[in-house]
Amino acid sequence: MRARRYGVVLVCLLFAALLPGRSAGEPAEPVAGRIVATYDAGLAGINLGEFKVTATFAGSAYEMAAQGRFSLLAGLLYKGAGETTSNGTLTGANPQPARYRLSYEDNKKRQKLDMRFERGAVADVRIVPDKPRRRDVPVTAEQLKGVLDPLTAAFLSVRSAAPPGNLSVCEETIRVYDGRQRFDLALTPKRTETLDDAPKGLPSRAAVCRVRYQPIAGYRPDHAGVQYMQKNEKVEVWLVPAPGTDLYIPYKILVPTAWGTGTVALKGISANVGAQRAGVP
Numbered sequence: 429m430r431a432r433r434y435g436v437v438l439v440c441l442l443f444a445a446l447l448p449g450r451s452a453g454e455p456a457e458p459v460a461g462r463i464v465a466t467y468d469a470g471l472a473g474i475n476l477g478e479f480k481v482t483a484t485f486a487g488s489a490y491e492m493a494a495q496g497r498f499s500l501l502a503g504l505l506y507k508g509a510g511e512t513t514s515n516g517t518l519t520g521a522n523p524q525p526a527r528y529r530l531s532y533e534d535n536k537k538r539q540k541l542d543m544r545f546e547r548g549a550v551a552d553v554r555i556v557p558d559k560p561r562r563r564d565v566p567v568t569a570e571q572l573k574g575v576l577d578p579l580t581a582a583f584l585s586v587r588s589a590a591p592p593g594n595l596s597v598c599e600e601t602i603r604v605y606d607g608r609q610r611f612d613l614a615l616t617p618k619r620t621e622t623l624d625d626a627p628k629g630l631p632s633r634a635a636v637c638r639v640r641y642q643p644i645a646g647y648r649p650d651h652a653g654v655q656y657m658q659k660n661e662k663v664e665v666w667l668v669p670a671p672g673t674d675l676y677i678p679y680k681i682l683v684p685t686a687w688g689t690g691t692v693a694l695k696g697i698s699a700n701v702g703a704q705r706a707g708v709p
Contacts, residue, residue, distance in 0.1 A: 460485055461701035463670050465583075465677060468695050469498060472688020478695070479510075481583050485701060490523065491515040492579050508534035514579040516545070524548055528577035530607070541607045549573040553607045567610050567645040575605040581613070588669075588676055593620040593633030597667055597676055609646040613639055618664055626679065627696050629671035634679050639663040660684060670699040 463483045469476045479496025497509045510532040516525040530541040544552045550572035581604045590596045595617035602613040615637040623632055641657045648654065657663075666680040677697075683690040 460487065461699070463673075463675065463677070463699045463701060464697065465670075465694060466696040467678075468691075468693050469496070470691045470693075471685070474688075481579075483583060485518075488518050489515070490518060492583060494579060494583075508532065512579050514577050516580065522574075523576060523580050525577045525580050528579060528607075530578075543577060543605075543607050545577075550575060550605055555607060561608075562648060563608075563646050564648050564650070565643070565645045567605075571610050571645050572605055575603045575610065578604060578606050583677060588674055590635075592631035592669055593635050595620065595635050595637075597635050598637035610644040611647075612642040612644060614642055615639055615665070621666060623668070623679070626668070627694060629697065629699075630668050630679070630694075634666040634668045636664055636666050639665055656686065670697065670701065673699055673701040675699075675701060 462485070464480065466478060466480045468478050477496060477498035479494055481492065481494045483490060483492045491513070492515070493511070493513045495509075495511045498507070510530065512528070512530045514525055514528045516523055516527075518524075525545045527545065528541075528543040530539075532539050540556045542552075542554045543550060549569070581602050588597055598615045598617040600615045602615070604611055604613060618636045618638040621634045621636050623630065623634055626632075638661070641660065641663070643649075643654055643658065660683075662682070662684045664682050665678050667676045668679045669675060670677050677694075678692065679694050681690075681692040
């Protein structure tokens with residue numbers, strides 16, 4: 429049970445520790461178009477599989493979808509697949525999700541989650557099968573206001589005028605709810621990296637942010653995995669603007685674990701979005 433819950437925390441970090449908010453005073457104008465990004469996932473140098481994220485924009489509305497398949501030792505030790513979707517509206521401050529869905533299955537179980545939002549807060553969560561679990565810190569209605577679902581938090585960024593590699597995009601705390609656990613992900617500046625082998629069209633510099641996992645509710649304080657991630661100060665995300673846009677996306681994520689470093693790395697991207705960025709190096 430401890431290893432399983434630890435895995436949940438790791439997945440949340442890999443898919444949700446990635447988003448810078450907009451800078452103060454920066455307008456969030458509607459955009460139109462689509463971004464498609466493909467990522468490789470690995471653990472301790474072993475490739476686990478890949479996933480693809482597609483974000484579509486029409487005026488102030490957005491829709492996102494992600495699909496992925498993962499295995500270890502050609503599926504002999506572990507095999508899993510998942511699909512997730514999210515839709516909502518880009519506002520002047522932050523994205524406002526409307527609905528989030530997740531379908532996942534591996535060697536041992538299948539699970540579906542459906543989460544709805546109303547007026548900027550979580551309104552309803554349905555999980556099938558929903559097995560009761562011990563959670564010493566209850567989730568309150570107040571804690572579910574102004575949160576993002578994991579997919580929106582993982583990929584969608586409102587516009588930023590900061591140039592590539594500028595560490596101002598790392599000054600952000602992201603409020604996330606995954607249907608069970610409410611947590612914050614605190615981003616702080618770490619360093620700037622030069623990209624030598626980035627996919628075509630990306631800038632030559634990335635802003636590297638330190639990421640701290642901060643559980644709020646829906647978790648067990650004595651859980652070994654939660655305690656480990658709370659103390660982990662080496663999680664980082666590399667952020668770059670998508671080609672020709674003001675939308676920052678993850679280029680790389682590094683999550684040190686007891687089994688080795690978990691990684692997510694961008695291997696391909698195409699973008700056609702109507703929020704043009706001038707002077708990208």
